[in-house]
Amino acid sequence: MKKILIVNNDPDTMQLLENLLGNAGFKTSALADINKVPEQIEQFKPNLLLLDVDQREIINRLAKAAGKRSIPVLLMTGHPGTFIDKQEGEDHIIPKPFTLQHLIEKITAITG
Amino acid sequence: MSKASLPAAFPYFESLFKNSVLNAVMVMDTGGTIQSVNRAFTNTFGYTIDDLKNRNFSLLFIPKDREAGRPAKEIAEVMREGQADDKNYLVKKDGSPVWVSGETIKVDDGNGNLVLLKLIQDIHIQKEAELTILRSNDFNESILTSIDDIVIVLNKNMNIIKANPAFYSLFKNISPQKAISNFANFIAPFDKSGLILEHINNLSNTGKSFNNLEIEINAPGGERVFDISGRTMKTEQNQEALLFIVHEITVQKQLVREREDIIGFVAHELRNPLSNLLLCNEMLKQVLQNNEPGQAEKLMQRSQNNIFRLNKMIGELYEATRISSGNFRLEITEFDFDEMISEAIDTVQVLQPAFNIISHGKVGTANGDRYRLMQVVTNYLSNGIKYSNGHKDVRITVQKNNNTIIVSVEDEGLGIPANQLPYIFDRFFRAEKTKNLEGIGLGLFLCRRIIDAHGGKLWATSHEGRGSKFFFSIPVCLIQ
Numbered sequence: 001m002k003k004i005l006i007v008n009n010d011p012d013t014m015q016l017l018e019n020l021l022g023n024a025g026f027k028t029s030a031l032a033d034i035n036k037v038p039e040q041i042e043q044f045k046p047n048l049l050l051l052d053v054d055q056r057e058i059i060n061r062l063a064k065a066a067g068k069r070s071i072p073v074l075l076m077t078g079h080p081g082t083f084i085d086k087q088e089g090e091d092h093i094i095p096k097p098f099t100l101q102h103l104i105e106k107i108t109a110i111t112g
Numbered sequence: 113m114s115k116a117s118l119p120a121a122f123p124y125f126e127s128l129f130k131n132s133v134l135n136a137v138m139v140m141d142t143g144g145t146i147q148s149v150n151r152a153f154t155n156t157f158g159y160t161i162d163d164l165k166n167r168n169f170s171l172l173f174i175p176k177d178r179e180a181g182r183p184a185k186e187i188a189e190v191m192r193e194g195q196a197d198d199k200n201y202l203v204k205k206d207g208s209p210v211w212v213s214g215e216t217i218k219v220d221d222g223n224g225n226l227v228l229l230k231l232i233q234d235i236h237i238q239k240e241a242e243l244t245i246l247r248s249n250d251f252n253e254s255i256l257t258s259i260d261d262i263v264i265v266l267n268k269n270m271n272i273i274k275a276n277p278a279f280y281s282l283f284k285n286i287s288p289q290k291a292i293s294n295f296a297n298f299i300a301p302f303d304k305s306g307l308i309l310e311h312i313n314n315l316s317n318t319g320k321s322f323n324n325l326e327i328e329i330n331a332p333g334g335e336r337v338f339d340i341s342g343r344t345m346k347t348e349q350n351q352e353a354l355l356f357i358v359h360e361i362t363v364q365k366q367l368v369r370e371r372e373d374i375i376g377f378v379a380h381e382l383r384n385p386l387s388n389l390l391l392c393n394e395m396l397k398q399v400l401q402n403n404e405p406g407q408a409e410k411l412m413q414r415s416q417n418n419i420f421r422l423n424k425m426i427g428e429l430y431e432a433t434r435i436s437s438g439n440f441r442l443e444i445t446e447f448d449f450d451e452m453i454s455e456a457i458d459t460v461q462v463l464q465p466a467f468n469i470i471s472h473g474k475v476g477t478a479n480g481d482r483y484r485l486m487q488v489v490t491n492y493l494s495n496g497i498k499y500s501n502g503h504k505d506v507r508i509t510v511q512k513n514n515n516t517i518i519v520s521v522e523d524e525g526l527g528i529p530a531n532q533l534p535y536i537f538d539r540f541f542r543a544e545k546t547k548n549l550e551g552i553g554l555g556l557f558l559c560r561r562i563i564d565a566h567g568g569k570l571w572a573t574s575h576e577g578r579g580s581k582f583f584f585s586i587p588v589c590l591i592q
Contacts, residue, residue: 010384012414016391023398053380078383079376096380097387100394 002111005046006030007037007055017050020100034058038065046071047111053077059091072110136232144169144187147227156234158205169230172202174209190216190228202232211239262358268316270295273353282331304328308340315342315354336362382425385418392418428554432539435561442481442565449478449517453510456489464497466504473510475517479589484562489519491555492582496523518585527576537570559584
């Protein structure tokens with residue numbers, strides 16, 4: 001079972017994603033505060049980090065701490081320039097709003 | 113023309129008098145009394161000999177010259193020197209002045225009588241043309257001086273032939289007196305992209321003009337963006353020269369960038385509740401399949417909340433656009449400030465009955481835009497409640513100090529980190545921890561605009577984890 005760490009500071013989004021991905025057969029953990037991400041990675045050992053683009057600074061922090069990127073990241077963004085899935089460096093990007101099916105396909109493709 | 117007054121010369125003058133169609137000629141006696149005029153004179157001035165016979169020629173002068181005694185001086189000079197010439201205005205029969213070049217000579221009429229011949233050339237057209245050039249030079253010069261656009265003219269050797277004051281005010285360290293021997297060398301260190309030199313050289317070599325070249329200049333005092341057009345021209349001496357017109361677009365560029373940022377931000381924010389709606393629908397599908405009507409109802413409530421959240425963001429955006437635009441005007445009236453505060457409290461209390469809004473102080477009447485000030489108060493109160501973090505008390509205090517009304521709203525909630533406190537009244541600011549709460553981050557920005565328009569002040573103090581206190585002050589008597 002793939003493990004997904006959901007980080008989102010919108011409690012509604014966070015809770016919905018947690019429930020829906022849980023129902024879809026993923027093991028999930030969710031938190032709002034990016035400062036708690038490193039600790040939770042240690043404990044939960046996720047296969048994927050599902051982040052809002054506003055919180056992308058944590059990616060750099062993690063990379064700095066680890067020396068290299070260890071966990072794949074999927075960024076959700078509502079930026080007007082982003083209409084389609086894309087990849088920026090090692091980050092995978094999914095534009096908002098997205099359907100559950102689309103999100104699951106994307107996660108499956110990344111986590112393998 | 114001969115200065116001699118030889119009788120033998122008279123037939124020449126007589127012939128000139130009779131036959132010239134270009135030169136107006138007038139004959140007068142040595143006292144300036146007109147004897148006759150020729151046809152050219154009548155053509156130029158409109159006067160016939162009947163109009164002028166036996167009248168003094170001073171009537172042809174403009175009043176200013178007449179008062180200055182010019183007719184008499186002219187006679188005196190010609191009597192003394194035999195000849196006098198001058199350029200001056202003479203007045204036509206219809207009253208209009210004509211600029212003329214005149215020469216008066218003293219001749220013997222062959223009968224031993226001295227007469228004065230005044231030969232007049234109408235050089236009015238030349239004079240007008242000259243004046244027009246002078247006037248248009250002045251005009252061009254004053255345009256160049258007063259415009260903010262920079263105008264530079266270079267010769268083929270890249271020397272500045274002309275640069276207007278706008279140029280010297282951009283580069284404050286150089287003065288018009290201090291010659292810039294080579295403009296290309298001068299501009300190189302400021303030319304961030306190297307584009308200016310490239311275009312100047314290209315223009316100089318090929319003569320092909322360019323328009324609206326956007327360049328960044330490391331000007332003294334910071335980077336600025338300009339739009340440059342360049343073309344070749346001819347100087348007054350018919351020399352090849354390069355003309356550059358430089359228009360600053362730094363502010364426009366910033367505004368465009370800012371607008372793009374704002375649109376990006378807004379789109380991103382608006383898509384959050386939209387995403388939630390979509391996810392709510394997915395959830396709803398699942399709970400309906402599992403036949404859990406209680407869950408379905410909760411999810412529909414959540415959908416509704418997200419719709420309200422979207423709507424509130426759109427409302428804030430609209431208000432912010434209105435208030436930020438030049439159309440924002442306060443409607444100043446005298447009103448009961450305490451009553452306004454009570455109304456604001458009621459408005460917020462109705463929506464949030466679980467909270468205690470505790471009010472202190474009274475100030476009486478005030479001047480201002482009651483509706484807008486109430487917006488500020490309700491915004492402060494709503495924030496106090498929104499960020500209460502479970503604490504139920506919000507305190508509002510009003511007081512009057514000399515001519516200032518001060519309002520403060522204090523909560524015992526989340527508080528704001530010290531490093532974020534200076535930015536809370538900025539557009540789209542929201543403290544990191546409060547992002548999830550409704551609104552798009554324009555509430556306090558709107559408050560700032562409203563209080564600024566009242567000539568007042570806003571500020572806040574906060575202890576993270578212990579609460580915040582928001583203040584605003586406005587003058588009691590508003591001078592509009």
